Amino acid sequence: MTRNSTLHIIFALLIGLGLGIAYSWFLSPVTYVDANPSILRADFKDQYRIAIAASYQSTQDLARAQARLILLGDADPIGALSAQAQQMLAAGEPFEKVRPLAQLATDLQVGYVSNPNTPTPLPTSFSTPQVESTVEVTETIIPVTEEAQATSIPTLFFEQTPLIPTFSETITPRPTSTINPVISIPFTLVGQESFCEPSQPALMQLMFMDSRRNQVAGVEIIVTWNQGEDRFFTGFKPELGNGYADFVMQADTIYNIRVVTGGSSVSNVFAETCTEPNGFQYLGGILLTFQQP
Numbered sequence: 571m572t573r574n575s576t577l578h579i580i581f582a583l584l585i586g587l588g589l590g591i592a593y594s595w596f597l598s599p600v601t602y603v604d605a606n607p608s609i610l611r612a613d614f615k616d617q618y619r620i621a622i623a624a625s626y627q628s629t630q631d632l633a634r635a636q637a638r639l640i641l642l643g644d645a646d647p648i649g650a651l652s653a654q655a656q657q658m659l660a661a662g663e664p665f666e667k668v669r670p671l672a673q674l675a676t677d678l679q680v681g682y683v684s685n686p687n688t689p690t691p692l693p694t695s696f697s698t699p700q701v702e703s704t705v706e707v708t709e710t711i712i713p714v715t716e717e718a719q720a721t722s723i724p725t726l727f728f729e730q731t732p733l734i735p736t737f738s739e740t741i742t743p744r745p746t747s748t749i750n751p752v753i754s755i756p757f758t759l760v761g762q763e764s765f766c767e768p769s770q771p772a773l774m775q776l777m778f779m780d781s782r783r784n785q786v787a788g789v790e791i792i793v794t795w796n797q798g799e800d801r802f803f804t805g806f807k808p809e810l811g812n813g814y815a816d817f818v819m820q821a822d823t824i825y826n827i828r829v830v831t832g833g834s835s836v837s838n839v840f841a842e843t844c845t846e847p848n849g850f851q852y853l854g855g856i857l858l859t860f861q862q863p
Contacts, residue, residue: 785813
């Protein structure tokens with residue numbers, strides 16, 4: 571009798587569990603309304619960042635973009651933007667799609683809008699009516715007798731013919747917002763320095779500046795070697811500088827660098843060997859500095 575009672579209880583619990591699952595999954599599933607973006611799945615968060623960056627590119631409201639990013643709950647919002655931009659580039663996404671993410675990360679790092687929209691004069695149209703009219707005066711003198719001559723008055727008839735008004739319309743261009751493109755002035759190599767840093771072995775560092783020594787983001791760089799090719803852009807590590815980019819070199823490999831913006835190139839770049847006082851050897855790094863004239 572005790573065994574049958576136990577089986578009945580277990581059977582009832584299983585039935586109740588099954589009914590509860592069926593009710594929660596099919597009859598009344600959980601519906602999220604106005605949920606916090608921080609609970610979104612990782613891929614949905616990526617889409618949310620893309621939407622924030624696109625909105626910022628249009629409005630350039632840095633405070634609002636920062637407030638929206640905080641809702642995602644990222645420990646490092648700037649790092650998350652930069653990492654997503656690099657992942658998109660690695661996946662073959664076009665740079666024009668990645669640029670808003672990189673630009674937002676850069677502006678959040680420096681704390682201001684670094685590439686503001688430039689408005690052009692808005693078109694205004696106005697009409698100036700010009701009316702021309704002529705007045706034709708016809709004087710008719712009616713003969714009168716001597717008795718009425720003293721009181722007769724000439725009669726004047728006025729005939730006015732208005733002309734159709736003519737309108738002259740002046741149209742000036744309507745203001746539009748344009749995004750400043752990356753400056754296409756060629757970059758020149760102004761510095762090449764090797765360095766030994768055990769924490770960053772074989773690291774090729776590149777820095778790009780304009781004529782005023784302001785760092786330039788969005789510069790496309792192509793590095794080629796016998797075994798392959800890599801393509802990347804400046805500005806994806808704003809914590810190191812808007813004009814900064816890097817590349818990890820391999821031993822016994824010679825690299826050629828081509829700057830797409832302006833067509834500059836550097837050949838025969840390789841990692842030199844560094845030796846510590848204790849005899850430990852590792853590959854050193856190299857810093858290449860480019861500047862516009």
